[in-house]
Amino acid sequence: MMEDHLKVSVDTILEQYSSAPLPVPVPAINLSTLGDAQGTFVQWPTCWVKFTSEVMSNKSSKGKKKLDIHKKPTIQRSLVSEKVLLSLTRDCKWLHSMIASRSSDDPIAITLDASMFHYESDDSHALLTIEDISQFLSGAMINISIIQIFVIAMQDYLQGLDTFAQLGWMCPESISSTACESNPEDVKVYIHRAITESQNADIDILVAPYYENVFRNTCAHGSEKVNKIIWKQMKCAKQTGGLECGYYMMRFMYDLSRSINEGQDLEQVYTSTLRDEAFSMAEIHEIRDRWAMYVCDNLL
Structure with a gap:
């Protein structure tokens, strides 16, 4: 999992946003827009997530990192062939995504x-x-x-x-x-x-x-x-x-x-x-x- 990101499920997309680019695309399995990711999991910047089903305590924003919206999306590597990636279930794709985005290959x-x-x-x-x-x-x-x-x-x-x-x-x-x-x-x-x-x-x-x-x-x-x-x-x-x-x-x-x-x-x-x-x-x-x-x- 990338720093300052959360695992989110893309379930419902407003039509006007279906072509919006993903913050962390996965080109190996053709996930580059919100529409591509519908029905699966993606990594999403924490500061872009709004919780509506629970009461969140107000925390000071001092010292928090700000997301650079002009920064190029991070491209994930692939651990398996494209054919294998396309055949994986949603949960296994999420495992692949989390492992592929790790900053270290240490066991x-x-x-x-x-x-x-x-x-x-x-x-x-x-x-x-x-x-x-x-x-x-x-x-x-x-x-x-x-x-x-x-x-x-x-x-x-x-x-x-x-x-x-x-x-x-x-x-x-x-x-x-x-x-x-x-x-x-x-x-x-x-x-x-x-x-x-x-x-x-x-x-x-x-x-x-x-x-x-x-x-x-x-x-x-x-x-x-x-x-x-x-x-x-x-x-x-x-x-x-x-x-x-x-x-x-x-x-x-x-x-x-x-x-x-x-x-x-x-x-x-x-x-x-x-x-x-x-x-x-x-x-x-x-x-x-x-x-x-x-x-x-x-x-x-």
Whole structure:
């Protein structure tokens, strides 16, 4: 977001102003006038925004920056191809706009709470890079930081509901295929700690976003003291290509969270009532929009 600007939705335009130029045009997706931007979000100078639905306190204008109306509009760069930009939903376009207008390309640091992710001691951190967001917007295979952020978003989503479902989460990086293959003993210790802490907190459902084959192999060679795991085959949507796994994982987490919060029997839901065909593009877009707006509202 540019300094001294707000995110506004262009909903209704008086006919005589439809050709007025935008203060921050986005030429990559042909947004240059108010008429072009109708039905989407744009960046708007704060001093041009008048609030009518709330009482605003009168603040001294001393020291405030004045907008130079003769200054040339800022032209945003594009993080993805023109074809991709034109295909994005409104929320994803807004994410692109906010990232493209940042003054720095430094990664965005995200705090991963130790108690939530069952780390041994201190909080951990993930970095969200420009490349990560570009891959996300392009529909390419996504980095694990995208999944970590979505887990946090799901926890916030559940906490905002009237009936908060007690759900536990494992860190996807701590049980990733790389971790399972390079440090299987550390993964076993982590899983044991996550399960123990969840049981002590009366959390019955512990979500583990993982790569199935490697994770199962790691669990199968665990300590003999641990009770044998009973695996149950569930029905779920199946991806059609090799790049969608991250988006499917996020959709699974979202559907799982909703089912648990609604008090549904998960075994019944995932063995008989769920389809096993691919997710529709609308279902994938819904998840991408949720992720995009969480980042815009909480991390930028």
